[in-house]
Amino acid sequence: MPRVHVFLHEKHGRGRQHYAISRANVNKDETMTALKLHDTMTGTKRVFEPADPSRVTMYVCGPTVYSYAHIGNMRPPVAFDVLFRLLRRTYGETAVIYARNFTDIDDRIIDASQKSGEDISVITEKFAKIYVEDTQVLGNLEPTLSPKATEHIEPMIAMTARLIEAGHAYEADGHVLFSVSSFGDYGALGKRDMDDMRAGARVEVASYKRDPGDFVLWKPSSDIEPGWDSPWGRGRPGWHLECSAMTEAHLGETIDIHGGGQDLVFPHHENEIAQSVCSHDGAPMARFWLHNGFLDMGSEKMSKSLGNVKLVHQLTKKWPGEVLRYALLTAHYRAPLEWTHSLLEQSGKSLDRLYGVLRRVTAESGAAVPEAVEAALADDLNTPKALSALFAIAGEANRAIDETERARLASDLLAGGAALGLLQSDPDDWFGLTDMPQGERDRIDALVRDRNAARKAKDFEKADAIRAELTALNILVDDGPEGSIWKTG
Numbered sequence: 177m178p179r180v181h182v183f184l185h186e187k188h189g190r191g192r193q194h195y196a197i198s199r200a201n202v203n204k205d206e207t208m209t210a211l212k213l214h215d216t217m218t219g220t221k222r223v224f225e226p227a228d229p230s231r232v233t234m235y236v237c238g239p240t241v242y243s244y245a246h247i248g249n250m251r252p253p254v255a256f257d258v259l260f261r262l263l264r265r266t267y268g269e270t271a272v273i274y275a276r277n278f279t280d281i282d283d284r285i286i287d288a289s290q291k292s293g294e295d296i297s298v299i300t301e302k303f304a305k306i307y308v309e310d311t312q313v314l315g316n317l318e319p320t321l322s323p324k325a326t327e328h329i330e331p332m333i334a335m336t337a338r339l340i341e342a343g344h345a346y347e348a349d350g351h352v353l354f355s356v357s358s359f360g361d362y363g364a365l366g367k368r369d370m371d372d373m374r375a376g377a378r379v380e381v382a383s384y385k386r387d388p389g390d391f392v393l394w395k396p397s398s399d400i401e402p403g404w405d406s407p408w409g410r411g412r413p414g415w416h417l418e419c420s421a422m423t424e425a426h427l428g429e430t431i432d433i434h435g436g437g438q439d440l441v442f443p444h445h446e447n448e449i450a451q452s453v454c455s456h457d458g459a460p461m462a463r464f465w466l467h468n469g470f471l472d473m474g475s476e477k478m479s480k481s482l483g484n485v486k487l488v489h490q491l492t493k494k495w496p497g498e499v500l501r502y503a504l505l506t507a508h509y510r511a512p513l514e515w516t517h518s519l520l521e522q523s524g525k526s527l528d529r530l531y532g533v534l535r536r537v538t539a540e541s542g543a544a545v546p547e548a549v550e551a552a553l554a555d556d557l558n559t560p561k562a563l564s565a566l567f568a569i570a571g572e573a574n575r576a577i578d579e580t581e582r583a584r585l586a587s588d589l590l591a592g593g594a595a596l597g598l599l600q601s602d603p604d605d606w607f608g609l610t611d612m613p614q615g616e617r618d619r620i621d622a623l624v625r626d627r628n629a630a631r632k633a634k635d636f637e638k639a640d641a642i643r644a645e646l647t648a649l650n651i652l653v654d655d656g657p658e659g660s661i662w663k664t665g
């Protein structure tokens with residue numbers, strides 16, 4: 177279904193906006209509220225300050241690449257992208273090192289390869305590429321680094337050897353296992369006690385484990401499984417090891433922020449901490465641990481209306497990526513979000529309203545992010561509040577009479593949108609008008625304007641006649657608070 181919308185209102189200059197940078201960035205350091213982030217380790221929201229402001233480090237656990245990404249998989253990339261943008265504004269674009277890994281060796285990948293007969297690298301390269309495309313369609317900046325597990329086997333072997341030497345790991349039956357009882361702080365992140373974790377560890381406990389909670393650092397590979405030579409024979413790493421080794425290799429022993437979905441707290445992040453802390457003489461792995469909540473996909477409404485479409489590459493055929501991004505940002509990242517058809521419809525309408533302002537008023541890029549938006553984001557990335565702030569600015573822009581004031585507010589809107597990774601498309605593109613001949617647009621604009629005038633003059637007969645004419649042209653008109661929007665039916 178083509179989406180063609182135009183906001184009718186008096187237009188100050190037609191067409192494209194001028195994205196020239198003409199407004200100097202306001203120095204935000206003095207006015208900006210301190211960034212507070214919720215840290216899972218302490219269970220509190222506290223002021224974030226990097227260990228070294230000239231090298232701010234963030235690691236987010238990335239996908240295991242053997243199938244299409246589910247929309248729920250996009251919540252971490254989008255949430256941490258908003259944080260990445262904020263950190264870059266605060267400390268400088270090149271000062272922030274954001275790493276997100278690709279797990280390209282995993283038993284699920286091996287299974288997929290054995291089922292399809294395709295080589296593992298064919299599968300992982302294909303789905304890594306699709307994942308990157310999905311994240312780009314959703315408006316995410318590329319992380320600074322995207323390390324792959326298979327390219328870090330050596331540091332993983334080295335870390336395992338160090339852990340054995342320090343008495344934190346042991347070799348048994350071709351495996352190397354981390355000894356959880358050797359690490360007194362095991363379970364500190366998720367506030368769990370050892371018995372809980374043992375119960376949750378694995379359904380069946382392998383006989384070679386000294387403790388049911390011990391986890392695999394290295395395991396043997398059969399002849400048909402991929403493997404690498406190691407001091408413990410040909411094998412492959414356990415899943416948790418890669419993140420510890422890649423964090424160490426690229427970011428250092430203690431990083432500023434480690435992020436991921438809340439399902440990763442246990443066992444993945446507990447195990448990462450155990451490996452990293454014990455191989456780094458007790459240095460903490462991260463100064464802040466951030467975890468995002470889940471998408472609630474159980475809604476009946478969703479399954480009826482969308483036939484259960486949950487894969488990003490399918491959703492993006494029906495919805496612009498920006499609508500999906502907006503929808504993900506409507507809830508605070510730590511809160512659950514119910515993913516419904518109406519959420520997507522509402523998100524599309526919200527973006528129409530915001531882009532409508534940008535289409536009517538020429539915005540300039542380079543404005544500082546408005547304080548209300550910055551303050552909302554500084555409060556543990558409160559994106560719903562930041563979105564409300566954008567609407568407040570849009571409302572002001574609509575009410576402003578002075579043209580300079582309107583332009584300033586539109587520029588604020590554009591800058592506030594950028595902080596969230598929104599509103600950066602050309603408004604004409606957003607409304608699908610780029611390919612519509614100008615004469616056709618003018619003609620429809622004129623009809624809608626005449627209809628509004630007729631309504632205002634209470635000439636309902638004429639207004640209805642024009643509406644019928646528009647309907648015959650397959651044009652639908654929505655009358656909103658900011659004026660009338662028309663779109664093709």
Ligand SMILES: [Zn+2]
Pocket residue numbers: 236237238419444448
């Ligand atoms: Zn990880």
